[in-house]
Amino acid sequence: DDSKLEQLKAQGFARLAIANEPPYTAVAADGKVSGAAPDVAREIFKRLGVADVAASISEYGAMIPGLQAGRFDVVTAGLFMKPERCAAVAYSEPVLCDAEAMLVKKGNPKGFKSYEDVAKDTTATIGAPGGGTEEKLALNAGVPRDRVIVVPDGQSGVKMLQDGRIDAYSLPVLSINDLVKKANDPNLEVIAPVQGAPVYCDGAAFKKGDEALRDAFDVELAKMKKSGEFAKIIEPYGFSAAAAMSTSRDKLCAAK
Amino acid sequence: MIKIDSISKSFGSFKVLDGLSMQVMPGEKLALIGPSGSGKTTILRILMTLERIDGGHIQIDGEQLYHMERNGQLLPADERHLTRMRQKIGMVFQLFNLFPHKCVMDNVTLAPMLTKGTPRAAAERRAMELLEMVGMADKAKNMPAQLSGGQKQRVAIARALALSPKIMLFDEVTSALDPELVEEVMNVMRKLAAETDMTMLLVTHEMGFAHDFADRVLFFDRGRIVEEGKPDEIFRNPKQERTQGFLKKIIAAGHRV
Amino acid sequence: MIKIDSISKSFGSFKVLDGLSMQVMPGEKLALIGPSGSGKTTILRILMTLERIDGGHIQIDGEQLYHMERNGQLLPADERHLTRMRQKIGMVFQLFNLFPHKCVMDNVTLAPMLTKGTPRAAAERRAMELLEMVGMADKAKNMPAQLSGGQKQRVAIARALALSPKIMLFDEVTSALDPELVEEVMNVMRKLAAETDMTMLLVTHEMGFAHDFADRVLFFDRGRIVEEGKPDEIFRNPKQERTQGFLKKIIAAGHRV
Amino acid sequence: MEWDWNFVWEIMPTLIQGVKITILATLLGSVLAAIVGLGIALARRSPNKALSRTVGWAAEFIRGTPLLVQLYFIFYVLPDIGILLPPLVAGVIGLGLHYGTYTAEVYRAGIDNVPRGQWEAAKACNLSASQTWTHIIVPQAIPPMIPALANYFIAMFKETPLLSAITVLELMNQAKSVANTYYRYIEPITLVGAFFLVISLFSVVLLRWLERRYGKIER
C-alpha cells in the first residue's frame, strides 16, 4: 500500500536522518541542510509530491534504531549497504559510492596500507565512527576491540590524530578529504583507497514495511539517473554518478 | 464539664498516665502543678487531641471525646467527630506557635474564617475586640517576628479565644518569656479568668500565679494526682510529703509562692 | 585585679558599650544584673576575648589584655599574647557548650593536657577531684548527651576550673535549666564562692542567687553602670529609679529577692 | 521488536566490562573530588581575599556549567596547550573537578554546622587554633558530612555515561557499541538501566545506613 507516501504528502515533509559529515551530509552556518544525500532525497521527494524535507542530525549508531522506532522516515547519511544492514532496513538503489580512506600523520610513520596492517601492529590504535562501516572493517580485519576507538565525530577524530591519541582515523575518502581541507594541517596524510576494503555505496534507508515508499523512490531515482540530473546534483560534491549506476542494491546486499 | 475516667497513656514502654481520673466543673479555673515530667502537659495535649489515649474515657459536656456512639456501640472517634469536639476546646502553647508568615490579624482571623466560614469583615471585627482585650490592637498589622515574647503570647491567647471555645488550656504560657515580660501576660490571664465563665486549665511553674488564678489546684506526680484543694490550702498547708518537698525546692530556687 | 578603662563596643551601628569603666578586686565575687540586652553578656565575652573591643583598655593583674608592650609602644595583642592572658580566665556558658563527642572525663582533662601538657594520670586525678566537688564523679564515663541540664552545667563548671584560672566568668549558668535542676547548680556555685579566692563575675536573672553569691552587685542598663553596691543595699534599698523599676518588675514576675 | 533473552546473555560479558570501567571511574573520581573539595573549602575560608574570591568564582563557574562540555574541553582543547590526557584520566579529572565543587559545599556546611558555642568553649579552654580544629571541630564536623558525600558519590556514578563522549569505554559506551553492531537498542539500554538501578538501590540502602550511623550527633 502507498499509505505512507500519502501520509508524507499530507504532512508536507519527510523526516530525514543525517549525520553532518560533509560531503555526504552537511549543515550550513545558517542551519540549512545540504550535502549530496539529502539533496538527492529532497529532489526525489519533491517529485513524489512531498514538498519538503526536515532533517535531524543523529549519531550513526542511533540511525537504524531511530528508523525502526519511527523517529525518521528515511536515513540519507552515507549509510553503506551491507548484508546485515540490508536485513535491518529497506534500501533504495545505490546513491553515493565511495572507497575507504585512512588519515594518518605525514609520511605514514607506521606504514599502514590496510586494516590488517593496523591489526598487526600491536601498539596501533585506529579511530572510527561508532556503528560505522569502518569500525566493522577494522574489527573484521582482526584489530582488537580496545584498539578500535569509537570517535564521536570527524572533527574529534582529526583532533585525536593530531594529538597523537590515535594512529589512524578511517572514514570514506570524500569525508576524509573534506576534513583535511578544513583542518588545513600539512602534517596529515590521506591513504586512499585502503587496500582490501571494498568500494561501498549507500542508499536511502527506509523502515522495513515501507517498501512501497522505497519502490516509488527508486522509480524517481532511476529516472534522474537516466536524465543526468542525478549526476548534476552529486558530482559537484565529488561523488561519481557512474559508480552508483554500475552496481545495484541486489549485488551490494549479497556481497560477502 | 470535663469528666476524665481512668485514662492511661504510654510513650513506648514508659507509662506517663496510669488510670487517671478527674473532673472539672463548668467555669472552673484549675491549676495543674507538679515536678517536671509528671504528665501535666500530657493531660492538656490529650484534651486537645494532640495525643491519643491508650485506655479509659473522656467526656466533655456529656459527649465522649475519643469515642462515638453508633447504634448503641462505642466506636473509636473518626476525624469528623474529633473536629466537632475540638470546637469546644482551645489551647495556648508554651512557645506561642504563631504562624510566622501571617500578620497578627491574620493569625487571629484565619481559623474562624476557615473552620466556621465567618465572613472576613465579621472575623476582623471580633479579632480587633480580642486584640484590644489583650492590649495588642495597635500591632494588628505586625508580623510575629516583630513582636516580643510577651506580645506573641498575648496574640496567641487572642487567637485561641477567637474560636470562642468553652474550655481553654494553657501550658506554661509564661515560662519561655524573659522575666520582665512575664507580668504582662499574667495580667491578661488574670483579667480573663475574672471576666469570663470559660473553663480553664492552667499548667505552670509559677506558684504565685497559680495561687492568684485558680479556684482549685491539683498537684501531680508521676501521672497521679497526689493532692488537690483550694490554692490557700495547697500552698500554705500541703498535707502530702511529696507536695511539701516540691514546694520547698521551688521556693529555694527563688520562686515566690 | 581587673581594670576596665573606658571600653567601647559596637555591633554594626549599634553601640552596646560606650566608655564603660569598672574594677574588680582580687577574690571579689561580683554579680552583674540588669535588663535584657543591657550588655552584661558582652562584658564577659570581651573579658574571655570572644569579642574584640573597639576602644579603651583592659588590664588584668597589671597586664594589658588586648594590647602588648613592645619597646615602650602599645601594640594590638597577637595570638600568643592572648593565649597567655587567657590562662588567667575561665568561662561557663549558659548552654554549657560541652564537647558532645567526648565523655565527661575527657571534657575536663582535654584542656589541661593540651594547653599545659599535664600528663594524663595527673589530669585525671585532678579532674576526679573537681568532679567530686560538683557531685559528678560517678558520671565520669558518661557522654554529655546522657546527662540532664543541671548535670551538664556542673561538668562545665568542673571543666572551666580544671585550668585553675584566677578569674571565673559565669553567664546565666542556670537560666537554661528546668526549675527543679536550678538548685543543684546554685549549690555548687555557692560552695565555690565560699571556698575559693578566685575572682568571680556572675551574670544572672535570679536576684536571690545574686544576693547570696555576690560581695558586690552592679546594675546595668544600656551598657552603663546605673548603680552599684552591696547586695543588701541594691536589693532592699535601690537608689536609682531605673533599678527600682527593674526590681519591681522582676518581683512581680514571681522571683524572690 | 521483541525482547530477546539470548541476545541479553550474549551481550552481558561486554556490558560487565563496561560496568568495571564505570565503577573504576567513579571511585577515582570520588577520591579526587574529596581532595579537590577540601582544597576549595580551605581556599574559600582563607583570609586572603584574592584567593578566596578567585577560587569561589571558579567553583561557581564549574558548578554552573555542564560536565559534558567540560569534558570536551579537557579532552579536546587542553592538548592545544600541550596537556594530553588519556581518556580515562581526562574523565576522572572532569568528574573530580566538577564534583569537587559540590563536596566543597558539604565541607563548608559541615564546619558551619558545628555550633558557635563549640568554638567559644574551645577558646575558653585556651586551645590553640590547630588544637581546636583537630580535637573539637573536625571530629564533630565529619560524621554529618558522610551521608552527603555518599550522595554525591552516587550522583557521580550516574553521570559516568558522559565519559563516552571522550571515548572512555564505560557501560553506556559499551551498550551503544553493542547496539550499533546489532541494530538493537532495547536490550542494551534496558540492561544499562537495570545495572544502574541495582547499583543505586544498593547504594541507597548503604546511604540510609550511613545516615542512621553518622547523620546525627547527640548533644
Next chain:
Amino acid sequence: MTQWSGYFGLILQGALVTIELTLMGSVLALIMAFLAGMGRVSRFFALRWLATAYIEFFRGTSIFVQLFWAYFVLPFIGISLTPLQAGVLALGLNVGAYAAEVVRGAIQSIGREQYEACTALNLGRWQGMRHIILPQALLVMLPTFGNNAIELLKATAVVSLISLTDLTFQAQVVRAQTGNTLVPFTTILIIYFILALLISWGVRSLERRMARGLDGVRA
C-alpha cells in the same frame, strides 16, 4: 576567515532550545515534585508507595538511560514522542524525583508545633497544609529548587544525544563546520554560566520577596 556571525546565530538558536527545555522541564519537575513529595507524607499507604517507587526509580537510573528509553524504547509500546517531548519528559521526571525529596524534607522541617497549632485551631488536614505548612515550607524549598533548576539546565546538555538542537549540539555542529573546538565550546560554557547565574539570581530575589516580614526586625 569563517562566518562567525552565522555560526553565532546557530548557537543562539541552540540557546533558545536549551532555555525552552529548561523552562518546560522545570515546570514538569515542579509538578512532579509536589505530587510525589506530598505523596511521600500522605496518610495512605498506596500513595506513599507509589511516590517512593517513582522517586527511587528516577533517582536510581541515570538520566541517560531515561532519555534513551523515552526516545528509543517508548515508541515500541506505541508512544512516539518528538525529541523535545522526550527531552522534557526525561529531564522533568528525573529532576522532579530529586525535587520531590526537597518538598518532603521541607514539609517535615516545619516544626511539629505548627501542625499542633493547626489542630488546636481545628483546621482540617488540607486547610492546615494549604494555609500554614506549605507557605512556610515553600521558603525552605526555594534555595534547593534553585539548585535543582541549575542541575536541570546542565542536564539539558545531554539531550544532544537524542538529536535535539540545543546549545551543546550546536556547538558540535559549529565545530564540525569550522574545525575549531575552542571558540564554540568557550562560548557555550559562558552562555551556560550566564543562564545559571540568571536562575540563582531569580530564585534569590523570589526568596527575598517571600521572606519579607518573616525575619523582620523587632519593632
